[in-house]
Amino acid sequence: EIVMTQSPATLSVSPGERATLSCRASQSVSSNLAWYQQKPGQAPRLLIYGASTRATGIPARFSGSGSGAEFTLTVSSLQSEDFAVYYCQQSNNWPVTFGQGTRLEIK
């Protein structure tokens, strides 16, 4: 099973600033990686898949990069609605696995 490790566990950023979240796989997952956003009491929302493709309706301030075992989610200018927990997920190997999450909080 591929282990996904996200860092940091918590990231404190001021509104309007840039946030960079990291995800590392225990082995290469090629570009088969997704990012999800989850707010309290809500289901996750798909942001990015294929490492860098934005899902339908996702604002351009969200971008994904990386391949192999190292990936990054960047939020270019944080809005109030962006403070949430973010998960990465690999789909290169069964079982699909998620990272433990990064909580993005207001500084």
Added chain:
Amino acid sequence: QVQLVESGGGVVQPGGSLRLSCAASGFIFSSYDIHWVRQAPGKGLEWVASIRYDGSNSYYADSVKGRFTISRDNSKSTLHLQMNSLTVEDTAVYYCAKDVSGSETYFDYWGQGTLVTVSS
């Protein structure tokens, strides 16, 4: 618009059984793989099971293999998860999720979730 509505959650004793359902609308249900993903209270996401668009194949996490069975009724646009021999570790919100469609597995639409509590 795409909608997924789970039902069937509740409180069950260890060793008991529960059957979850997921009613889908707003897309051609029979064309997409569908999945169950769960989230224990205060914890992260865990994939549980998947079923191919035509029901030809299903896949399970090791943690539920042999105890859970995923099934679908394409004529009713409905997904099910039969859960047997439940343990306290199965306590979680269970989400059904639609696949993006393609060669890889990503979850583009999710239901609101149904809470399963296993407790004596």
